[in-house]
Amino acid sequence: MIELEGLTKRYGGKLAVDGLTFTVRPGLVTGFLGPNGAGKSTTMRMVLGLDHPTAGDVRIDGRHYDELKDPLTCVGAVLDAGDVHGGRSAFNHLLCLAQSNGIPLTRVHEVLDTVGLTSVAHKKAKGFSLGMSQRLGIAAALLGDPRILMFDEPANGLDPEGIHWIRTLMKSLAAQGRTVFVSSHVMSEMALTADHLVVIGQGRLLADTSMADFIRQNSRSYVRIRSPQRERLLHVLHEAGITVVECGGGALEVDDGKAELIGELAARHRIVLHELSPRHASLEEAFMRLTAQAVEYHAHSDVPGGSWPRQASRAGWGTGWGAGRRKGA
Numbered sequence: 001m002i003e004l005e006g007l008t009k010r011y012g013g014k015l016a017v018d019g020l021t022f023t024v025r026p027g028l029v030t031g032f033l034g035p036n037g038a039g040k041s042t043t044m045r046m047v048l049g050l051d052h053p054t055a056g057d058v059r060i061d062g063r064h065y066d067e068l069k070d071p072l073t074c075v076g077a078v079l080d081a082g083d084v085h086g087g088r089s090a091f092n093h094l095l096c097l098a099q100s101n102g103i104p105l106t107r108v109h110e111v112l113d114t115v116g117l118t119s120v121a122h123k124k125a126k127g128f129s130l131g132m133s134q135r136l137g138i139a140a141a142l143l144g145d146p147r148i149l150m151f152d153e154p155a156n157g158l159d160p161e162g163i164h165w166i167r168t169l170m171k172s173l174a175a176q177g178r179t180v181f182v183s184s185h186v187m188s189e190m191a192l193t194a195d196h197l198v199v200i201g202q203g204r205l206l207a208d209t210s211m212a213d214f215i216r217q218n219s220r221s222y223v224r225i226r227s228p229q230r231e232r233l234l235h236v237l238h239e240a241g242i243t244v245v246e247c248g249g250g251a252l253e254v255d256d257g258k259a260e261l262i263g264e265l266a267a268r269h270r271i272v273l274h275e276l277s278p279r280h281a282s283l284e285e286a287f288m289r290l291t292a293q294a295v296e297y298h299a300h301s302d303v304p305g306g307s308w309p310r311q312a313s314r315a316g317w318g319t320g321w322g323a324g325r326r327k328g329a
């Protein structure tokens, strides 16, 4: 288990991590999602004691990283796949790590086999592709058979086969009861991998939710409408008790696929429609919207793109998320 309590990191005038409080639990893959520069790597470095918090605390199974007796047997991490002595073979790289941490030689062979590098174990790491380097980094992380694993953007630059392999590995590690914490800035990848989701933006917690809840709340269907008689259409829809959200470029949106009803209402009132299209919001859109709101929150106090009537809301969007989300709302 990894527990963060008000974790904060400031670099000069830049608040990279801003009071993060959440728990990463065993038996699950927890996706750590945020756009570039959100503070994911900084957070992971603080978990591993590579950076010191400005404020707050982070504990691994109840202890600070530097209090762990044999860190490699407790937590394994891949923060930078290129962080290997290029002149060393994969085998020698792992052997050095094993010897300096009291790990038996048999374990080196086991992890090479697990990551599929046995056949190239004696090749120098500088000749490795990005995918092979990722596998070597993961082998090193698994070496001490740790209960907790952290991966920073492990799918970066990998081909589809490599991504599939990493996804399957992370799930099997979690199924063994381990804590698996993996960062990414790609929502669609996390949707296929993670059981739980922690989203941050500008160092702040935006969501702490199960993946199933996130999908349920954000896989909404809606109808997009355009009309040259927009005001009249708004009035008719309002009279019919239909909640409308005004979007950019004069478009309107209505939740829950009422396309036929809206088309019939428009025909009955002789309102011209230029668009009436049923749509499904993707999780990627939901993620972008969630993180964009965080940026907007810092710039303005109002929600962009007003709604009509003013109290109209997108039911499900952003509801039921974690404490940080409510704080930022």
Ligand SMILES: Nc1ncnc2c1ncn2[C@@H]1O[C@H](COP(=O)(O)OP(=O)(O)OP(=O)(O)O)[C@@H](O)[C@H]1O
Pocket: 011, 014, 015, 016, 034, 035, 036, 037, 038, 039, 040, 041, 042, 043, 185
């Ligand atoms: N050593 C440092 N000195 C100064 N600023 C830093 C340092 N490390 C990170 N930052 C800044 O802190 C913020 C968070 O960076 P971080 O690398 O943690 O984000 P990230 O979410 O991992 O981004 P990415 O997805 O691009 O890797 C960024 O604005 C970054 O420029």
